[in-house]
Amino acid sequence: MKTQILGIDLGTTNCALASVQADDGSVETVGIPQITAPRTVGQPSGLPSALYLPSRNEFSAGDFALPWSDRDALPVAGEYARSHGPNVAEQLIHSAKSWLCNPNVHPDEAILPWQSTAVEEKLSPLSVSSAYLAHIKAAYEHSQGPSDAVAAETQAVITVPASFDEAARRATQQAAEKAGFGSNTLFLEEPLAAVYAWIDNEASNWREQLSPGQLLFVCDIGGGTSDFSLIAVDERDGDLALERIAVGNHILLGGDNLDLALAYVLRSQIEAAGQVIDEWQFRSLIQAARVAKEALFSKDALTSVPVAVPSRGSSLMAGTISTELARETLQAVAVDGFFADVEATDHPETAVGSGLQELGLPYEADPVVSKHIAAFLTQARASLMANAELCKRLDPTGERFAAPFLSPDGILFNGGVFHASVLRERVVSMLSRWAGRPVKALAGGNLDAAVARGAAVYGRMHVSGDGMRIRAGAAHSMYIGIASSIPAIPGFKPPVQALCLVPQGMEEGSETVLDKELGLVTGRSVTFQVFSSAERPQDVVGQLIPDADKMLETSQPLEMIMPEVEGIVSGAAIPVKLHARLNETGTMELWMQHTRSDNRFKIDFNVRLD
Incomplete structure (x- = not known):
């Protein structure tokens, strides 16, 4: 049987799916069935990255049944979550992907919806990402036939931001595994996927x-x-x-920020006309601003677009509150504001730090x-x-x-x-x-x-062995924390050094052996602190970086239980040398070889996705 090849864009605000056609190898975008209204299933080209958690008795049984299941699909993912969720904001989850790379939050910690008190059980960023992937997988398998047969012959490629740190990339892999994707699943940086899609679209002309x-x-x-x-x-x-x-x-920073800015301008216009809207209406205004923005951008002949939000009156005759988005306003906010014609020396301003801040998204x-x-x-x-x-x-x-x-x-x-x-x-x-x-x-x-199409193209290349692959290597240099060996001093915390294991740009198949002996604690639970940097391509394997907390980016620590070594007291450190290899899937295999025996200890870090 021929392998089914899927490309999945796991986006911050929208997901997309593409597949390689078995007959001619072409790539096609695939619609994703989803709930668009209670008891209504549509098949838009993408799946909005929104998850709605209905409260008990909010809807009737069967309101959210999908074609591949005889039970309600809860929480609700996709279009209805995005359109209905803002009306009950405390039950809506969005931007889960960005929470995956928040250094202040563990990706498996149940925190979403963020700061909500309206849901009985919160979800983790990893679980939400897995829910989107599971929905996409189930939708595709339903369109193809029995799930077991499809799963056995599917090559999936899932995309992530090039900027994701190692913890976020590991979490994405775990989300895919939780959704039922196999160990052969590949991961690809989103900008590279866009380039692969362009090359495929241009065929041989791209070289010209x-x-x-x-x-x-x-x-x-x-x-x-x-x-x-x-x-x-x-x-x-x-x-x-x-x-x-x-x-x-x-x-x-993206289109959602622009929609929010336009909504604030429109609210000012409404208030200047002597009317007031509440927070519920403002959320509707954000969606209306997005629609008006897209209309003006797509039709040059329009000078303005009417914008209306429902009033809060109980009567059907209560009417709406209206204003308009003028092209001049859109030009001022979007073009001359977000995309201002600045100089190359103009860099982002840093906010004046407050002593206390909300622990939300950065x-x-x-x-x-x-x-x-x-x-x-x-x-x-x-x-x-x-x-x-x-x-x-x-x-x-x-x-x-x-x-x-x-x-x-x-x-x-x-x-x-x-x-x-x-x-x-x-x-x-x-x-x-x-x-x-x-x-x-x-x-x-x-x-x-x-991005989804480019992921499918990459999957086709991987299966066939044909095509031009973009060299990438490790996007970030990667380091492991080493505790300093200095006498204890009251009130002083010893600085953490970091040992470079993977220099930026290290290619697949590369292997290194560090001559320096280090002490590995065995027989108990230990923590490995991982650091990274996209700004230190000069660092080489084995280089020690002092004050790593200040010099490098910190990822979520890895916790594991190290096995006991025969003849060694539990909790004692044994001398080891580090062997590091970057394999073909972008995973760094780290082996710690006991220099006094044949004992080897392995730790896997995901440092680069194709």
Whole structure:
């Protein structure tokens, strides 16, 4: 039997599914059946990343039955959760994907809906992500036939942000396993998936649009996040090759922020007209602002779009509260606000720190996307300058690195925000002005489905062995914490050092052995502190970084019980040497070899997803 190949975009605000057709190998976007209203099943092209937890007796039995089950699918995922949930906000879960990489929260901790007191049982970010994946899996299997047969011959590729740290990537793998996806499941960075989709869409013509020595900027802005990557174009054996050389931070800034800003402007207009709306109506206003925004962006002839929200009167004749979104307002907020035409030296402003803060999602203090692009290109240059070999290969004349930022030659847009041509034009114009030369925008396909389609393309390549693979290596350098061996001092906590295990860019199949002996505690529960950095490409395997808490990003610690070693007192440290290998699936295999016996201890870290 032929393998079913699926590409899944597990998005912050929307999920998408694509599959490879068995007859001709083409990639098609697949609709996902879901509840669109009580007792109503629709099949939109995507699955909104929203989960609604109905209260007891809120709905009747059978209101949320799906075709593949004779029981209500609870919690409710998808379109109805997104449309109905804002009316009962304390029972709605959204942005679960961003919670996966929140360093203050364990991905398996039941905290969602965040700060809600209205639900009986909360869910963890990992469980919510797993619920979306399980829904997509069940929907696809229902369309294909018996689930056991499909599961046995399915190759799934699930995407994640390039900016995800190691803990978030491990959590995504665990969510996939919990949803029933097999151990052969592959994981792919979203910007790379967008590039694979573009290559597949362009067929052989893509080589005519890029040249050796050029840089491609992948600008992926969806509803909730912004994700940036730089791809270098190289030549190997007479053919073009691509290599991902830089990734940005996880930026909680996207189309949802724009909709919220427009809603605040519209509320001011309503209040200026002598009317007042409450929080329930304001949530409806956010959705109405999104619809009006999309209408204005898609139809140049429109000068304004009416916006209405329901009143709170009990009478059917209570009517609505109305205003309008003018094109001038949209231009001021979206184009000149979020995508302001700034200078390359203008970087995001940092919020003045307050002594006390809510432990919520770390939203960006500066909403100007243009500044975040400038900061990424500046940081990419600073990081790559530490890699002399790569600098020489990318810029043999030294002209590109003479500027304080890296100027790309081409840009590939992805994400729903860029349905608006005026926003694409603003970014291209700004990058061209910074570079002092034209920056070419590559023609993309379906901005909402490109990531899922690219994941399916990658799955097809993996199964067939054919196709051009983008070299990526580890997106971040990775380190393991080492406790300092110094005398105890009252009131002083010894600093934690970090040992570099995986340098940024380390390729699959690479293996290293560290000569330094370390002490491994056995016979009890231990914690391994993991650190990472996307800004230290100069670090090499075995390098010790002092004051790791200050110099590096901290991930969730790994806790495990180390087995006892015969003849060694429980809790004592034994001398070990570290053996690290980055395998073909992007997982680092870390072996700790006891230097006085044949005992070996293995720990798996997920450090890179294709």
